[in-house]
Amino acid sequence: MASFSTFKCISISGKSCGNNKVSFCGHNMCSMQLQHCVNHSQRPSRVSFAISGIKAQVATTQQANVETTESVEAPVVIVTGASRGIGKAIAIAFGKAGCKVLVNYVKSSKEAEEVCKEIEGVGGQALAFRGDVSNETDVASMIKTAVDAWGTVDVLVNNAGIIRDTLLMKMKTSQWKEVIDLNLTGVFLCTQAAAKIMMKQRKGRIINIASIVGLVGNVGQGNYSAAKAGVIGFTKSAAREYSARGINVNAIAPGFIISELTVNLSEDIKKAYIEKIPLGRYGQPEEVAGLVEFLALNSAAGYMTGQVLTIDGGMVM
Numbered sequence: 001m002a003s004f005s006t007f008k009c010i011s012i013s014g015k016s017c018g019n020n021k022v023s024f025c026g027h028n029m030c031s032m033q034l035q036h037c038v039n040h041s042q043r044p045s046r047v048s049f050a051i052s053g054i055k056a057q058v059a060t061t062q063q064a065n066v067e068t069t070e071s072v073e074a075p076v077v078i079v080t081g082a083s084r085g086i087g088k089a090i091a092i093a094f095g096k097a098g099c100k101v102l103v104n105y106v107k108s109s110k111e112a113e114e115v116c117k118e119i120e121g122v123g124g125q126a127l128a129f130r131g132d133v134s135n136e137t138d139v140a141s142m143i144k145t146a147v148d149a150w151g152t153v154d155v156l157v158n159n160a161g162i163i164r165d166t167l168l169m170k171m172k173t174s175q176w177k178e179v180i181d182l183n184l185t186g187v188f189l190c191t192q193a194a195a196k197i198m199m200k201q202r203k204g205r206i207i208n209i210a211s212i213v214g215l216v217g218n219v220g221q222g223n224y225s226a227a228k229a230g231v232i233g234f235t236k237s238a239a240r241e242y243s244a245r246g247i248n249v250n251a252i253a254p255g256f257i258i259s260e261l262t263v264n265l266s267e268d269i270k271k272a273y274i275e276k277i278p279l280g281r282y283g284q285p286e287e288v289a290g291l292v293e294f295l296a297l298n299s300a301a302g303y304m305t306g307q308v309l310t311i312d313g314g315m316v317m
């Protein structure tokens with residue numbers, strides 16, 4: 001595993017600017033702040049290192065029979081909405097696998113920096129990137145940032161998501177649009193931008209975080225269930241379109257996972273959910289992260305595309 005000594009921050013040009021964090025307004029809207037937190041003594045570059053097992057390599061179908069120990073480059077991974085919750089667990093899992101991880105967030109800069117530090121503490125490299133995934137300009141800058149820093153994008157995890165729950169009879173158009181724009185259009189924008197890079201190298205893995213609500217619906221979540229059902233349909237279409245380019249696209253549909261998204265639900269609702277979960281408990285973000293890691297890095301997942309894997313304690317079966 002690669003190990004690095006100094007904790008340095010760099011500007012978007014990749015030039016070292018001391019050990020201080022750098023704020024960067026990447027376009028005239030000035031809506032983004034870039035904080036590269038690269039635990040490296042030089043400009044970040046693709047690093048070759050020896051690993052054992054099948055972790056930390058984005059294997060295509062052709063690569064399925066690789067030797068168990070060989071020199072491979074650390075995969076470059078983008079995780080949207082990685083400052084907390086499921087996205088944070090996913091980003092750290094990739095860090096443990098030795099990956100270079102772009103930690104996207106929109107508000108929680110301090111938390112995103114902490115995630116970067118944690119990734120570097122477990123053997124990965126990280127940079128935090130502030131950007132709204134429903135904004136096309138931000139998405140283009142996010143992909144460019146990963147490519148400028150590390151040369152490519154191997155894995156994209158479309159995780160960022162919000163809820164604006166209310167009954168349909170009360171739902172405002174703004175609540176509908178906000179959820180569709182981020183949870184569905186954001187997945188489209190990030191996928192399209194990342195796939196452009198992946199197509200050139202003829203390999204890549206895209207994992208979309210949907211929800212069981214996209215499969216079965218839910219009272220008070222008309223906007224959210226429509227977006228998540230859209231993500232599932234989009235995943236299948238993208239899998240068909242990109243299969244000839246060596247890009248696998250799959251979706252994960254979590255059930256009730258402990259995070260800030262769910263922690264504030266009323267006790268009545270939480271109790272009602274537990275009663276419907278055959279395994280009798282909520283899921284942990286790390287459990288979702290393990291499944292993402294499998295789909296992203298394991299050579300066995302090289303023969304999977306267009307699938308929706310539920311991880312829900314048996315709620316939907």
Ligand code: NAP
Nearest residue numbers: 081083085086105106107108132133160161211257259261
């Ligand atoms: P969470 O704890 O609320 O975290 C949401 C993340 O998304 C945060 O990192 C947040 O960044 C980021 N985000 C919000 N708006 C964004 C934007 N416009 N652009 C970029 N990032 C943005 O949510 P979670 O529970 O971990 O959920 C993660 C994903 O799993 C979502 O897609 C959700 O729908 C799905 N899911 C969750 C559950 C569950 O039970 N928790 C179940 C099924 C599916 P900031 O911190 O900067 O705001």
